[in-house]
Amino acid sequence: MQTDIILSGVGGQGILSIATIIGATAITEGLYIKQAEVHGMSQRGGDVQSNLRISSNPINSDLIPTGCADIIISLEPMEALRYLPYLKRDGWVITSTSPFVNIPNYPEPDKLKEALEALPRHVAIDVDTLAKEAASPRAANIVLLGAASPFLGLPEAQIENAIRNIFARKGEQVVEMNIKAFRAGLEYAKGHARTKPA
Amino acid sequence: MNDKRLLLGDEAIALGAINAGLSGVYAYPGTPSTEITEFIQNDPLAKARSIHSKWSTNEKTAMEEALGMSYMGKRSLVCMKHVGMNVAADAFVNSAMTGTNGGLIVVAADDPSMHSSQNEQDSRFYGKFAMIPILEPSSQQEAYDMMSYGFDYSERHRTPVLMRMVTRMAHSRAVVVAEEPREQNPMSFPANPNDWVLMPAVARRRNQELIKLNEQFLSDAETSPFNKLTSGKDRSMGIIACGIAYNYLMELYPDGCPYSVIKLSQYPIPTGLVKELASASDRILVLEDGQPFVEEAVRGILPTPVPVIGRLSGDLPRTGELTPDNIRPALNLAPIETFDPCPLVVPRPPALCQGCGHRDMYAALNEVLAEYEHPRVFSDIGCYTLGFLPPYRAIHSVVDMGASITMAKGASDAGQHPSVAVIGDSTFTHSGMTGLLDAVNENSNITVVISDNLTTGMTGGQDSAGTGRFESICKGLGVAEEHVRVVVPLPKNMEEMKDIIRQEINHNGVSVIIPRRECIQTARRHAKKQ
Structure with a gap:
């Protein structure tokens, strides 16, 4: 198997914790992994992305070529669209629908929504509301991970185990909160994954 | 193990x-x-x-x-x-x-x-x-x-x-x-x-x-274990792939590269391997991140029997990092079908954090400098470089670590007033202190703002070498005590900050203003620990 993932968002939103959990799961599954991150100046409220590649065979490039990503996972709708040229024609976009507006010329939310809905395969999810209802506002990124999990090529139970291990030192309550968030995202994706002919 | x-x-x-x-x-x-x-x-x-x-x-x-x-x-x-x-x-x-x-x-x-x-x-x-x-x-x-x-x-x-x-x-x-x-x-x-x-x-x-x-x-x-010449069947091209470029090349040939390839990871450039590659190839493509270091060396000035292509020849982009995408044309590989870029997407440049002390410093500085006809602000390397972007648009130069103070001095030597330097605490100890001594020795008419957030902020909050000693360092270098001014950069102190900046710009000589408040990122981390 090989899954090439682009994670995107705005500096500080927490895309790297999603990457850490997927990475830990991939290692448990005995897969190869490469993950290119963004550090430094652009983290200050700018757009950030990470290239995460998992595969049963050795991986060459740290960067995903254009047109080759299986999934874009984004904590912000405009940031999901920024990386469209990297997506395979039959790839999935899993994105939060909450705009992060910190620039004066941010596009109109309705137009963004239209552009997302025009994508052949996508899950658009209001992670903030779902996180609040199911667990805690802080778990928005784990809700998104849950929504992406059917498309990763990894067993969902193993992803849950990785969440347990990674949050273990923060106590059982935090672990359970994140498991709830994960399951809420997963359930949503099962009911709301949209496909149409490319 | x-x-x-x-x-x-x-x-x-x-x-x-x-x-x-x-x-x-x-x-x-x-x-x-x-x-x-x-x-x-x-x-x-x-x-x-x-x-x-x-x-x-x-x-x-x-x-x-x-x-x-x-x-x-x-x-x-x-x-x-x-x-x-x-x-x-x-x-x-x-x-x-x-x-x-x-x-x-x-x-x-x-x-x-x-x-x-x-x-x-x-x-x-x-x-x-x-x-x-x-x-x-x-x-x-x-x-x-x-x-x-x-x-x-x-x-x-x-x-x-x-x-x-x-x-x-x-x-x-x-x-x-x-x-x-x-x-x-x-x-x-x-x-x-x-x-x-x-x-x-x-x-x-x-x-x-x-x-x-x-x-x-x-x-x-x-003979390095990190360098390797692999022979290929197709002699129309030979490839020298340096460092990480080797991965991008291999990414494009999952079933094996048809050309002879030198994987190059130890220098000086192994001339024997390059000659061997040249004898088995009609031309040589050099894949290297950065500048055309190997390409220039292999190509020389006079024509070579084997043509060499790469960044200099225009077969690869002259600048910017290599990617699996931008090396495709040089390998004569067909483009991949992709989604078009979405026209709604606009750039999202980095910005100073909400609540950052540099923001208050620039807000005060801008207000005071608006009172002068042609103020110039020479800045430096750090988070506060972002003062160039809206909403502040406050600075006129960023060159290298420490250049704010010395360029402000040079501009003042040329007759500029107000000539202001904006530098961070860590950059000041890195390379600003010697320049300040130059300014003191000539009593240059400059105003130096050391925007002190108690850390090396842009790289993630590492210790800063002079924390707790900036007043004594400046006085030790010879800045007059009454012209070393400290202020807490907060919106509620705006009038005080503006008064101090105005007074020191009007002082004919070297002044140092130290707006001091902890970086909000490290402050948040410290609060979490407690």
Whole structure:
């Protein structure tokens, strides 16, 4: 198997914790992994992305070529669209629908929504509301991970185990909160994954 | 013990160095090199072994401190971003002349595409300039393995070794297999003490020895475990793939590359391998991140029997990092079908954090400077560089570490008033203090703002060398006590800040204003810990 993932968002939103959990799961599954991150100046409220590649065979490039990503996972709708040229024609976009507006010329939310809905395969999810209802506002990124999990090529139970291990030192309550968030995202994706002919 | 860990390229270097018997790392923070030193600062074995890992004031002091540790027979590592090499250059180039005792590796992390830098300089030129071997890893595992190899090599030939890598290697994770740690070296004086006194008579002898040693470096590069010539069936092209570029090439040929390929990860350029490649190829394509270092060398000035293509010929982009995408055309591969870019997407540039003290400093400075006809603000390297962007648009120059104060002085010498310098606390101790002394010695009419957030902010909040001592440093350099002014940059103190700035701009001489409030990122972290 090989899954090439682009994670995107705005500096500080927490895309790297999603990457850490997927990475830990991939290692448990005995897969190869490469993950290119963004550090430094652009983290200050700018757009950030990470290239995460998992595969049963050795991986060459740290960067995903254009047109080759299986999934874009984004904590912000405009940031999901920024990386469209990297997506395979039959790839999935899993994105939060909450705009992060910190620039004066941010596009109109309705137009963004239209552009997302025009994508052949996508899950658009209001992670903030779902996180609040199911667990805690802080778990928005784990809700998104849950929504992406059917498309990763990894067993969902193993992803849950990785969440347990990674949050273990923060106590059982935090672990359970994140498991709830994960399951809420997963359930949503099962009911709301949209496909149409490319 | 074969320990498998998921590590950044930076962390692989750090672990490789620790396990190779490192005794000290010396560095100034700089993207993308910072995580090497941070890893060593937090590693249990490094702590147990008391490996030196405190930040140095700048790259030159770091390089010299590491050379001192090498003098004493111990293994030392120096880490910096590429432009740090300019600061360390005097010590770096002359360390090749003294040679080493304990193993010495200098890591320069280049930033092609300038993700977090002001230029795209290629550190391999520094290695060639200093006439020392260069290692350039193509994978995180190789970065790990090259530490033990590099220290052994450094000690065997009494030479510093340069490791050059790029952002994508520094900041990408992969699984690394680590070995059992080696013991640290015992302390020992150099066997050849006179080599370390570079008076002309010694330097002339050492220069000859170093030139002679370069024959050895070349023959070692021909047979290096990190260099490899693989033969291909298709002789229409031969490829030299340097460092990380080798991965991009292999990515495009999952079933094997049809051309002959040199994987190049140890320099000097192995001329024998290149000749062999040329004899089996109708032309040579050079894939290298950064500047056309290998391409220029292989091509020379006069026409060669085998055409050489790459960045200089226009077959690859002249600037910016290589990617699996931008090397496709040079390999005559068809473009991949993709989605079109979405026209709604607009740039989202980085910005100063909400609540950051630099914001209040710029707000006050802008209001006061609006009262003058042609104010000029010379700024420096740090988060506050973002004061160039809206909403502040407050600064007129950013050049290199420390240039704010000295450029403000030069502008004042030319007749500019107000001539204001804006510099951060860590940048001030890195390279601003000597410039301030110049200004004091001539009583230049400048106003220096040291925007003190108690940390090295842009690289993630490392210790800052002068914290708690800026007033005494400035007074010690000769700034008059009544013109060293401290203020807390908060919206509620706006009037006080403006008064102080106005008074000091109107003072005919050197003034220092220190707006001081902790970086909100480190403050948040400190609050969490408690």
